[in-house]
Amino acid sequence: MKIKQTWLVSILFISNALCAQTPLQKRLQTAFARLQTDEQCKYGAVSLTVLDAKTGELVFGGNPDMGLAPGSTLKTVTSITAFNVLGKDFQFQTQLGYSGAITADGTLNGDVVIKGGGDPTLGSWRYANTKDNVVLNTMVAALKKAGIKKINGRVIGDNGAYNGQSIPDGWIWQDLGTYYGAGIAGLCWRENQFDILLRTGSVGTPVGIAGTNPETNYLQYKSELTNGAAKTGDQAYPYLPAFNSKVMYLRGTYAIDQTKKRVGAAIPDPAYDAALRLTDTLKHIGIQVSGEPQSSIMLAEKNQAVPANATGLITILSPNLSKIVYWLNQKSINLYAEQLLATISLKMGKTATAADGVAVVKSFWEQKGIDKRSMNIFDGSGLSPEDRITTSTMARILQSASSQPWFGDFYESLPVYNDMKMKSGSINSVQAYAGFQTHEGRQLCFAIMVNNYSGTGSAIREKMFRLLNELK
Template sequence: MFQIRQLLLASIAVCFTSITLAQSLSQKITTAFHQFASHESLAYGTASLTVINAKTNQVVFSANEKVGLAPASTLKTLTSAAAYYLLGTDYTYETTLAYSGEIDPQGNLKGDIIIRGSGDPSLGSDRFPQTSDQTVLSGWVKAIQQAGIRHIEGAVIVDDSRYNGHTAPGGWTWQDMGNYYGAGVSALNWRENAVGVNFRAGGTVNAPTSIVSTTADISYLQLVNETTTGDRGTGDRVYAFSAPYASRIYLRGTYGIDLRKTVYLSLPDGAYDAAYQLHTALANAGIDQTSAPTTFHLLKLAGSEIPQPGKVLENYRSPALRELIYWFNQKSINLYGEAFLKTMVYQEEGKTDTRDGAEMLRDFWTNKLAIAPGELKLMDGSGLSPENRITTHAMARILTSIRTAPWFGSFYESLPTYNGMKMKSGTIGGVLGYTGYQTAPDGTPLVFSLLVNNYQGPAQPMRQRMFQLLNTLK
């Protein structure tokens, strides 16, 4: 009887201590959040914070948790987790090199070289040694040579038909689409659909700049340089303006007089660039072609015949999904999110439109966790659209739910570390967000989501105030 009483008293003590610690943490966050939200920078803005005890699934703190706010790149966590569930950690993309027609005894191919894409966002990227553009191009040239092809009476053609060509999500803005972070998506992405431009500043402030070089041959595009020289310390304020399939890119803004930086733009058609680069690489290897490089989409627009590929020369496989998601979250590459979104909706529903993918992503999470659909208004898979709206309640619940998934360790590792905390950041105009994981001083695992919309003033002071608020979880 005495032992039972002692055990009962011990259990009560543990429960009392846990409740006391939980109340203490909740009160600590409450005080910090009130101070944070009352700052003058949020006089016309909104802040929302949800903190969940991941062990008990109980809410430790919440404020404005059911208010839909623009999430910016914190949305990438939802896309990543859904991709793990629907595609699997070991999922890979296949890109096929093939040819149509026949090769005669002299090595003349009376047909075309065809590259068929399946949406790989890493093809030609320098994130991995095996995916770099030169490595991939060298492999393709070697495969063509080993097939005995010495001359091509045809063209290099990219089959980008799976997603009906190169597109950008409808909610993206004109200012974003021409820049590397606003690159559109295709069934054949190449070098992350981006290219770098090296500028030379003028001798004085406001003087015109000049373009010195580009990181790849894009002579088929016209770069209209309208940038001027900015003051010392003003950095890169260059914006590119173009749209899918544009042949002209306008460069506007300022480039600091003391700046030495490569500025990256989006390619209007990554699939065409891949065809163009292989066309050039083959010519340099002594394999000429009688026709100019092109894509299935461009042939379709022109009303031309679409060739049917015959013999496969090489099947190229991308790195595994878990490796792609690492870079997706670490470097917040919007293209990867849109590629994953299209891959998921194509595999699950046979559809290819971004809006269909966004609806599928919303339905996946609302059905899985019984979250109200109004808490997830999604327009893309990356968070670049300013029309996205998510509640911190939904975000925190989703991140809490995946902690027991077998792939959670891989997901967790993909999150960057800011302020000593594992969390994904998000930034677009007037929006800052952080969502992730932290262990409380008593060992309690916490999941949090913090979003700020329409704040006033510079971003860096707001980030520091957000970090100070999140420090209450440590």
């Protein structure tokens, strides 16, 4: 009799819970069950959390506490943390100065030092004031104003406080030479990337290297890349072996119908590249530089230090954080996310490394009531396939942003997919979205992740959109 009573109570409880559901919750439950049982998700994992963006009330939770790989949706966590810790008007600073003294005839007996402050936009083409020619002309003007007509020394690119680990733990070897796998640096330059220009041919034949943009003759290139069949896409990967090798390899395939004929690659030492570009610019306008350009990394390898007590000439400011976050999320720029993670770490008194940055992020949200165990992450961009976070935690972090004075800037940074403002994330067999949607006058925030799906990415995205359409 007791067993029957327990069974009856359970049935009544479930029945009452179902009856208590709103029409939206019922539709979400049906749509979530349909996605979870889809053939593409047979061996996968699906999670969805929907919250009221104003109150934080749980609207729907399907496996909300399951830790899954978020891909680039993790950038929303990094962005929101940066807004909280750094402030929307934060600007990076790059210092130009010199050591030694300037003689009466305008000769600098010393070195010109470009000291980086972690600015990922220095030399970037995305903003009018950060373009490489604008930055170089600004530096040249400052040197001329100081009366420097000749440099008996070198131009040095200094990474400043960012001399630690440049690549987050968990990033895979295949990504490290690519433009999207560029490591952090105290002195970034042109988003730490350049293009390798390709000379294509017929299917199965080797792809040649036609040059680079900009010219990087301090590296050597070996192509093991082959021309792939039409519609097989860009499967080319640059590899720069460890131990300071100067030889970059291209491997994989590149479809013959690809039109761009180039592959984006990571600059191994951006501080050196910045010093090289300034040196070349000075020589071009007739200011002689006797020494070869150097970086703080190169000097450290020789057991030498960057000259101390440099006389300051000019401070170059980055765009403010709101504008940086805009492009970070619009174009999913991994470098911007990792530089912000390192900067958050410095701001909180730690080192400029991904590991310390992650620890700071976890601690920050733990103080806001979020269990740090729900964030088993290794970077700020989501490029690491080992990253795990719950949709519940991601949705709660999104919800926390909605009441902040800078929310409009963050919201504007989110791309539009499926006519919804949301950040996407995709790596191997992972598809995720996180963002906001207004439903019947009520603003909702959500995070949805599918891991280990089979089949095509386009098919799983269509099915995820079908579920998210219930929020419209």
